[in-house]
Amino acid sequence: MTHERIVILAHEKFPERAKTALGVMRYGDQSVEAVLDRDRPGERVHDHVPDIDDAPIVSSFSDAYEAADGDVDALYIGIAPIGGGFDESWRDDVRAAIESGCDVVSGLHYFLNDDEELSRLAAEHGVELRDVREPHDDLTVATGSSADVDARVVCTVGTDCSVGKMTASLEIVETARERGIDAAFVPTGQTGIMIAGWGNPIDRVISDFTAGAVEEMILELGDDHDLLVVEGQGSIIHPAYSAVTCGILHGSMADGLVLCHAAGREVVHGYESFDLPPVPEYVELYERLAAPVHETAVVAGALNTKDVDDGDAAAEAVEAYSTDVGVPSADPVRDGADRIVDGIVDEVLDG
Numbered sequence: 001m002t003h004e005r006i007v008i009l010a011h012e013k014f015p016e017r018a019k020t021a022l023g024v025m026r027y028g029d030q031s032v033e034a035v036l037d038r039d040r041p042g043e044r045v046h047d048h049v050p051d052i053d054d055a056p057i058v059s060s061f062s063d064a065y066e067a068a069d070g071d072v073d074a075l076y077i078g079i080a081p082i083g084g085g086f087d088e089s090w091r092d093d094v095r096a097a098i099e100s101g102c103d104v105v106s107g108l109h110y111f112l113n114d115d116e117e118l119s120r121l122a123a124e125h126g127v128e129l130r131d132v133r134e135p136h137d138d139l140t141v142a143t144g145s146s147a148d149v150d151a152r153v154v155c156t157v158g159t160d161c162s163v164g165k166m167t168a169s170l171e172i173v174e175t176a177r178e179r180g181i182d183a184a185f186v187p188t189g190q191t192g193i194m195i196a197g198w199g200n201p202i203d204r205v206i207s208d209f210t211a212g213a214v215e216e217m218i219l220e221l222g223d224d225h226d227l228l229v230v231e232g233q234g235s236i237i238h239p240a241y242s243a244v245t246c247g248i249l250h251g252s253m254a255d256g257l258v259l260c261h262a263a264g265r266e267v268v269h270g271y272e273s274f275d276l277p278p279v280p281e282y283v284e285l286y287e288r289l290a291a292p293v294h295e296t297a298v299v300a301g302a303l304n305t306k307d308v309d310d311g312d313a314a315a316e317a318v319e320a321y322s323t324d325v326g327v328p329s330a331d332p333v334r335d336g337a338d339r340i341v342d343g344i345v346d347e348v349l350d351g
Contacts, residue, residue: 002197003103005071007064008078009036009093014057015048019162020107021078023191025052027170033072034064036093061093065100074103080190082270084109084133094118103128107190109204132193133201135213142211146253147294149222151184152348155254156232156302157286159276161241162269163262164332165232166192168302168340171332172229172258175341181349183227186217188248192231202233203244210247218252227349230254236285239271246289253294256348257286258340259325262304263317279324300343301329 008025010018014037025032025045032055035045041059045052058064065072075097077090086108094112097104098121104112112118112129122129146153154172156165169185169192176183185192187199200213214230221228230252234241259282268274277285283298290296303321305314314334322329330339 003030003073003105005033005068006030006074006076007034007036007061007068007072007097007102008032008076009061009090010078011037011087011090012039013037013079014040015045018078020080020191020194021076022049022052023166024076024078024194025049025055026167028195030076033068034058035078036061036064061096061100065096065102070100072100072102074105076194077104077106077108080107086110086112086115095121098122098125098127101125101127103130105130105132105194107132107194107201109133132190132199133204135201135205135209139200139205139209139213139216141208142215142251144253144293146215146218146222146251149218149228151222151225151228152256153218153222153228153230153252153254154256154258154299154344154348155230155249155252156258156260157245157249157282158232158235159237159259159261159279159282160235160265160269161233161238163260163265164302164304165260167304168258168260168332168337169229169231170195171337172340172344175337176227176229176344179341181227181341181345182225183229184221184225186214186221186228186230186252188214188231189233202248203241205247207243207247210244211251214248214251215253227344232260235268236282236289237274237277238268239274249286249290250293254290254296256299256344257290257296258300258302258344259283259286259298260302260304261321263308263314263321279321280326283325297347298325298327299347300327300340301325302337302340303329303331305331305334
């Protein structure tokens with residue numbers, strides 16, 4: 001899946017609830033020609049997110065295609081709502097993209113290829129509908145082989161969903177590479193797959209095969225790199241997503257864990273009747289859950305401080321978080337991932 005110039009659909013969600021859009025824009029190699037948000041036409045990306053490449057915000061794919069003089073390869077669905085459904089209000093934009101000869105890339109649980117109208121249009125216009133959440137057919141159960149690869153493996157785990165595990169993973173890989181460490185990213189979610197161009201969508205895999213799907217990726221890369229960073233999903237205490245979290249934890253057989261948290265988060269995102277446990281409890285929870293399969297330890301922490309406006313307050317929050325988890329910590333976006341990589345080097349690569 002290689003696209004050079006893309007348009008991202010984020011209707012009524014940009015930027016606060018467009019995690020997929022922001023992830024692709026921040027870390028992908030694609031040039032984003034426009035963002036679709038019918039609530040913000042005439043505005044620009046930099047009006048809301050100044051630290052990524054700028055692009056116009058327009059109300060429809062037709063407007064974006066015209067503004068780019070037709071030089072667009074694909075439309076990416078940049079929203080991942082709870083449940084992964086397809087909003088019928090997006091259909092006109094998807095249809096317009098297909099009729100313009102553009103591929104459509106989606107991370108929804110709703111598969112575009114199963115949509116009779118859209119699949120027929122795609123065939124007529126010779127374009128691809130790429131459902132990145134559709135697993136391949138050859139997945140099977142884990143064999144316990146992840147620990148046998150040459151690479152050392154680190155997995156990002158979270159106190160909740162939507163705390164920045166993918167972002168931390170990508171920042172760790174980038175920083176490690178800058179230090180001369182041969183590191184690779186192992187994507188397990190739709191946004192990571194869109195960015196990397198490959199991966200297994202763990203939350204769509206048959207439950208018996210979740211650990212095996214992670215193991216498959218570890219075995220594919222593990223003898224070619226020194227460090228693999230596995231993108232975590234959900235949280236072990238999450239009332240809906242804990243099974244995915246456990247599957248990744250056991251399938252990766254990680255040598256070290258990076259615990260990710262959002263500053264100020266006290267309840268489960270989207271399930272506000274559930275309180276989050278105190279941060280120190282997560283260290284023991286994850287280490288004890290992993291131990292019967294592969295002994296590991298939390299070696300670093302990543303704190304998402306995007307909702308903390310003041311820099312000094314953010315620094316204080318990171319310092320308090322580091323004390324809570326007992327390991328080096330940082331906000332990998334605000335501070336860079338050096339302190340996190342320090343913990344990985346000391347406890348995983350050199351330990």
